[in-house]
Amino acid sequence: MKLDPELESMLAGESGNAAALALETLVEYGKNFGAQRMLPIKSAHLAGTFGIVTYKAYYKILDQLVKDGLKVKVPTTTNPRPGADFNFPNRIAFIRQKKLESSFEALGVTPNFSCACYEGSNEPNLGDAVAWAESSAVQFANSALGARTNRHSLLIDACGAVTGVTPEFGYMLDENRRGKILVKLDVDKMDPSALGFIIGREVVDMVPVVENFDIDRVGLKNMGGAMAAAGAVALFHIEGVTPEAPDMKSAFDGEPEKTITITQKDLDSLRSAEPEKADVVIFGCPHMTLDEATEIAGYFEGKRSKKPVRFCMIPSHLEKFTKTDAYGQALAAGIEFYTHCPLAAYTVQLGRKRILTSSGKLYYYLDGTEYGNLEDCLKACGV
Secondary structure (H helix, E strand, O other): OEOOHHHHHHHOOOOOHHHHHHHHHHHHHHHHOOOOEEEEOOOEEEOOOOOOOOOHHHHHHHHHHHHOOOOOOOOEEEOOOOOOOOOHHHHHHOOOHHHHHHHHHHHOOOOOOOOOOOOOOOOOOOOOEOEEEOHHHHHHHHHHOOOEOOOEOOOHHHHHHHHOEEEOOHHHOHHHOOEOEEEEEEOOOOOHHHHHHHHHHHHOOOOEEEOOOOOOHHHHHHHHHHHHHHOOOOOOEEOOOOOOOOOHHHHEOOOOOEEEEEEHHHHHOOEOOOHHHOOEEEEEEEEEOHHHHHHHHHOOOOOOOOOOEEEEEOHHHHHHHOOOHHHHHHHHOOEEEEOOOHHHHHHOOOOOOOEEEOOHHHHHHOOOOEEOOHHHHHHHHOO
């Protein structure tokens, strides 16, 4: 791999042993995927934000970076907190949370604590090279924003942050960003999260191109999060919506390798048959935005939920929401607000609750969870 003089110097240890090890890790990582050079990055996003008691090697490596006085070279954001204070089992499982966050602070990481980092804290531009981990953030950066990142893992993300570079392979290259599968729609009532779940399950890790339909930024977030979970999709295109797909010709390099059709029956097949039997209803995986929370809370205005209902929001967006009249009305309706990751918070439970969610991502990852569209979740709440 060809490195510029500054990187050669870093690899030789002139910026300290920890920096050399971080760069060496990226070089070996890149070589395994055929990368021939490193690219400077505009930002990083870290996935390893859960202070899990067993992550001893992770903490040891972060300690090395801190001890050598390293700071992140680019704006670097973090995934959500795990809800260490949510219940007693979590306090035990995530006992290293404060220590982990002190390491992030020492490294100069932005304490946004949200998987939707692109909403106000870390929004790259079209074509920017970044080094992000966390599947839902990666797909949004690649797909909705047209930035370029591979689906990095814990520690690889930190190595990118402290060196300011990432190896050039995969979705950093034009040829790998072209569509492979055409997704046609036969749908009467769209549910972006369910659509993303089914696309992920069908295409796995290929690049799908969906024919044009009306979808907003929140829909892209929820659709992509489900797609990245049910499959391993790190990049998708929607005709006329996402920046690299103004038309089908631009999205594909020739003809699609395969065409699939997703129907209303496919979307409805995910839905719980008995949403009203849920013990708790959870919104927000990926984290809810201010606009999303305001819209859904509006359905509860003047009413009282029959079930515990929880919104998991971007911390900075929740702070803004608390200053609105809608927040007081939502509290009166019985809505509870959190900024933790619902997957982490509910993975460890003394008594398994029957959870209903409109998140395809949470539905995929959290054992025993049932899926419902917005209408189903509102029905379960009795509003």
